[in-house]
Amino acid sequence: MIEFEHVTKSYPDQTVAVADFSLAIDSHRTIALVGSSGSGKTTLLRMVNRMVEPTAGRVLIDGTDVGNVDPVKLRRSIGYVLQQGGLMPHHTVVDNVAAVLRLNGMAKSPARERALEMMDRVGLDRAMAKRYPGQLSGGQQQRVGVA
Ligand SMILES: Nc1ncnc2c1ncn2[C@@H]1O[C@H](COP(=O)(O)OP(=O)(O)OP(=O)(O)O)[C@@H](O)[C@H]1O
Ligand SMILES: [Mg+2]
Known part of the structure; x- marks a missing residue:
């Protein structure tokens, strides 16, 4: 509440x-x-x-x-999605999704695995994990933000 x-x-x-x-x-x-x-x-x-x-x-x-x-x-501890500009352009999609887990101390490998699961949840093909945000459509970038 x-x-x-x-x-x-x-x-x-x-x-x-x-x-x-x-x-x-x-x-x-x-x-x-x-x-x-x-x-x-x-x-x-x-x-x-x-x-x-x-x-x-x-x-x-x-x-x-x-x-x-x-x-x-x-x-x-609070999730939020920015309409635009919320992704780190020099990090891959999977590392953008894993960013807060990493900040909270999770090791790289489990954080990436969890990030891939989150990509599944929002309907982003895992094949996009290694791309950079600039290589995605606007809607795909927003889903990275949600993930
Ligand atoms: N640093 C500041 N000094 C003085 N007034 C400010 C400052 N920051 C914001 N305001 C004023 O506070 C009021 C509320 O701003 P806020 O950003 O919360 O509005 P909003 O409802 O989100 O508007 P919008 O729909 O345009 O995004 C506005 O009148 C704004 O000009
Ligand atoms: Mg506003």
């Missing part, structure tokens, strides 16, 4: 990006944040992984205040 508890984000120039926002999102729910440009959606998401620290209020994941969690560990 992710909970936003009365979160506010204001900037030194007095811009209030988010004002007293509260929402509880149950586990295993799919939600969409919809709002006009500049209404604070990205700011809210960035508060979950501490890319933005709220000025007031707090964000909890399964009851734990993310403000008390090491930001690097927190970010490695």
Whole structure:
């Protein structure tokens, strides 16, 4: 469960990006944040992984205040897919997928094996594992991001 508890984000120039926002999102729910440009959606998401620290209020994941969690560990525990630009262009597809496992200490060989399984899950032919992101279509690159 992710909970936003009365979160506010204001900037030194007095811009209030988010004002007293509260929402509880149950586990295993799919939600969409919809709002006009500049209404604070990205700011809210960035508060979950501490890319933005709220000025007031707090964000909890399964009851734990993310403000008390090491930001690097927190970010490695959260999956996210960027629409574009999220892949490392100088690493192969399989090593892009294995990147977070490697950062979390898994050895190269099991991390690559797990990455190949993830490629199967998202419908990417294993033959593409040794290619670089620039050698894939846009949709294939997005699936690498999902994997
Ligand atoms: N460093 C900053 N200083 C001042 N204002 C900022 C800063 N960063 C963001 N903002 C403002 O915070 C508000 C919320 O921005 P945010 O990126 O959360 O909007 P959004 O809902 O994701 O918009 P969009 O749909 O355009 O992506 C905007 O008005 C933006 O101009
Ligand atoms: Mg945005």
